[in-house]
Amino acid sequence: MILDNENGLLLIRNDQLGERIWRSDECYKLIFSPFGKGSYQTNLGDISIDKGEFLIFNPYEDHKQLKATNEKFLVEIKQSLLQETADQLGITETSPEFTLLSYKHPQIRQWMIFVRDFLSLNEGAGSITNQFFLDNSLTQLSIMMLQYGAGSHQIDFPSISSKAIINDVTNALKESYCENWTLEEMAQVARLNKYQFAHLFKEELGLSPYSWLQLYRLLRSQYSLLHSNDSVLSTALNHGFKSVSSYNQLFKKMYRKTPTEFRRIHGFNK
Known part of the structure; x- marks a missing residue:
């Protein structure tokens, strides 16, 4: 399943999960591992994403997917949307640049599960419904990335509600x-x-x-x-x-x- 518009793209797939070509996209790319382990190759070594973790690639970050277990969940967000969201949140001192690190955050996980389940249940819905959902989902995720994604705009580790x-x-x-x-x-x-x-x-x-x-x-x-x-x-x-x-x-x-x-x-x- 692929949904896209002028602000980004959302992809969920269960095939072609093995090695793919090198990519260097002009957007921010968030990858979530819902079921198992994924791995990506970068210029400075491989990075793994374990079950329930997410990883953010910055624009123009060279990377290649090596494998993903059972399912790949990927969201691309255009730089203009993330920067506009940052401006609205008062993050104006520096353009967001995320650390290349996979970790867990319950709010990111809950968002991913909700979006995945909604799209699965409404796979046959009209394009207007799905496009409206995508518009709002990309904005929501932009806010969450800025709040919970470790990066240049942070002076503390993103807050996590844990045990x-x-x-x-x-x-x-x-x-x-x-x-x-x-x-x-x-x-x-x-x-x-x-x-x-x-x-x-x-x-x-x-x-x-x-x-x-x-x-x-x-x-x-x-x-x-x-x-x-x-x-x-x-x-x-x-x-x-x-x-x-x-x-x-x-x-x-x-x-x-x-x-x-x-x-x-x-x-x-x-």
């Missing part, structure tokens, strides 16, 4: 994210052993505890990077990174550019 013990841990990490947390210390906050805690955290958020903490540090560093003259080294160390090398590596992995390049593109102290 209380996971919320306790993420709140503790936020309060002292520059500290040198160990897995054992995180597990103590959750009142679980470290193996139970690591499994539950990954199951709830789609990220390991340490990956979540490193991404949170990166997002918190962005404001200083864009609005101060602090060196990249100072910015890294002041936000919990042990070295500028680890900061640069994570930045390159998330944004396909170094902090210096990110500052030059998005910052105001150019």
Whole structure:
């Protein structure tokens, strides 16, 4: 099933789920994995999407689908719609650029399930009905991407309603994210052993505890990077990174550019 209009496209398919050609689209592309694992190849390595997770490709991001399990759910949103939505939400300091990272968010998942079920039940409906639904759905998703998608416009990790013990841990990490947390210390906050805690955290958020903490540090560093003259080294160390090398590596992995390049593109102290 494919629905498209001037603002984007929605695709649900159960065939041709194996390797496809390289793509570099001019739109934002959100891919959701409803049933199993998907994998994509990029210029800096492969990235996986586990069941219930989503991934956002920025415009002109080179990628190739390697496989998807059972079903592919994809939404393309034109840059003009996402930018207009950002303007309406007061996000005007920087053009949205999302981290290349797959993780779980319950609101994104609920939206996907609703849209998928609606279209399945109304597959024979008239084009006017489906087009009107698509128009509203793309606007809804644009809002949710900006609220729940980690990226250049964020100064915090997108809020997620999770189990209380996971919320306790993420709140503790936020309060002292520059500290040198160990897995054992995180597990103590959750009142679980470290193996139970690591499994539950990954199951709830789609990220390991340490990956979540490193991404949170990166997002918190962005404001200083864009609005101060602090060196990249100072910015890294002041936000919990042990070295500028680890900061640069994570930045390159998330944004396909170094902090210096990110500052030059998005910052105001150019």
